[in-house]
Amino acid sequence: MLRTDGREFLLAQRPEGKVYAGYWEFPGGKLEAGESVRQALIRELHEELGITVTDCSPWLTRQFTYPHATVRLHFWRVTAWSGEIGITAPLEHAAVDWLECGKTAHVAPILPANDPILKALALPTTMAITMGEIEGVERQLERLEEALDNGLRLIQVRDKGWPPAERLWFAETVTRIARQRQALVLINDSEEIARQVGADGVHLSAARLASCSSRPDFAWVGASCHSAAEIARAGELGLDYALLGPVLPTATHPAARGLGWEGFSAAATGNTIPVFALGGMQASLLGEAQQHGAHGIAMLRGW
Numbered sequence: 014m015l016r017t018d019g020r021e022f023l024l025a026q027r028p029e030g031k032v033y034a035g036y037w038e039f040p041g042g043k044l045e046a047g048e049s050v051r052q053a054l055i056r057e058l059h060e061e062l063g064i065t066v067t068d069c070s071p072w073l074t075r076q077f078t079y080p081h082a083t084v085r086l087h088f089w090r091v092t093a094w095s096g097e098i099g100i101t102a103p104l105e106h107a108a109v110d111w112l113e114c115g116k117t118a119h120v121a122p123i124l125p126a127n128d129p130i131l132k133a134l135a136l137p138t139t140m141a142i143t144m145g146e147i148e149g150v151e152r153q154l155e156r157l158e159e160a161l162d163n164g165l166r167l168i169q170v171r172d173k174g175w176p177p178a179e180r181l182w183f184a185e186t187v188t189r190i191a192r193q194r195q196a197l198v199l200i201n202d203s204e205e206i207a208r209q210v211g212a213d214g215v216h217l218s219a220a221r222l223a224s225c226s227s228r229p230d231f232a233w234v235g236a237s238c239h240s241a242a243e244i245a246r247a248g249e250l251g252l253d254y255a256l257l258g259p260v261l262p263t264a265t266h267p268a269a270r271g272l273g274w275e276g277f278s279a280a281a282t283g284n285t286i287p288v289f290a291l292g293g294m295q296a297s298l299l300g301e302a303q304q305h306g307a308h309g310i311a312m313l314r315g316w
């Protein structure tokens with residue numbers, strides 16, 4: 014459950030008498046026979062918190078083995094509900110609390126299966142990909158400042174065609190501007206530049222993803238993917254996100270067919286790592302992308 018535009022999420026504490034008593038978890042529970050995940054979520058949140066969910070979307074899935082059981086967890090984002098949150102099932106929860114996404118939790122311990130989910134909550138849902146090579150440096154920096162003022166918090170610096178000195182200067186400039194607004198910056202394919210400019214991480218091309226034998230050592234690492242198999246590979250390497258596309262026709266490839274939303278959803282669903290929709294995206298498509306299982310959207314032009 015998310016509030017304040019996705020900046021805060023709800024956790025609930027397991028009561029005495031249950032396995033992992035005292036641990037904090039996302040409110041929810043087990044599917045009953047014949048129920049869809051959506052139906053189970055709506056029923057559980059009504060039983061446990063006394064609320065009626067009015068907007069939710071599929072997000073991440075994780076299988077995890079505890080000493081007492083193996084669980085397959087479907088994490089959904091709940092963004093709207095009616096009613097006041099209360100503890101309507103004291104046998105299920107001892108307390109509830111709101112936490113800030115991306116900040117150290119002020120409650121502990123949290124169920125161990127949830128670690129990657131907490132990290133995904135810290136990942137902004139809109140990624141801007143730079144195209145200084147096409148648009149020109151001045152216009153690009155001007156637009157970046159504007160977008161940062163309007164809430165952009167995740168930037169991938171692409172511009173791979175420039176001579177090294179120019180690329181380095183641009184990456185350094187973007188990182189400096191972004192830092193002032195606590196935005197994350199990832200550098201496309203160059204660990205060297207990422208280190209030199211003090212960026213938050215690297216973004217691997219599909220080719221680099223295929224040849225990479227271990228996760229590069231940065232706080233944030235993601236990759237470009239075109240299929241479920243490539244997303245699975247990114248997951249195996251322990252990366253933090255994948256971009257999947259092209260979803261819709263783009264200005265760069267107007268004739269390309271793209272995955273479409275159904276194709277996107279089929280490949281994106283069931284992963285533990287968050288997947289961004291790429292290709293033909295614009296801010297107004299964020300909700301539609303999330304209804305199809307996207308963490309968010311990534312854009313070259315629409316930001």
Ligand SMILES: Nc1nc2c([nH]c(=O)n2[C@@H]2O[C@H](COP(=O)(O)OP(=O)(O)OP(=O)(O)O)[C@@H](O)[C@H]2O)c(=O)[nH]1
Pocket residue numbers: 031032033037038039040041042043077082084086124125126127
């Ligand atoms: N609700 C919830 N369950 C989680 C999370 N993370 C996680 O590993 N789990 C595990 O997934 C299972 C959820 O089932 P549950 O909440 O209906 O079951 P429970 O253990 O409370 O037992 P119960 O059948 O007596 O209600 C538990 O084994 C729990 O440990 C989480 O964030 N929320």
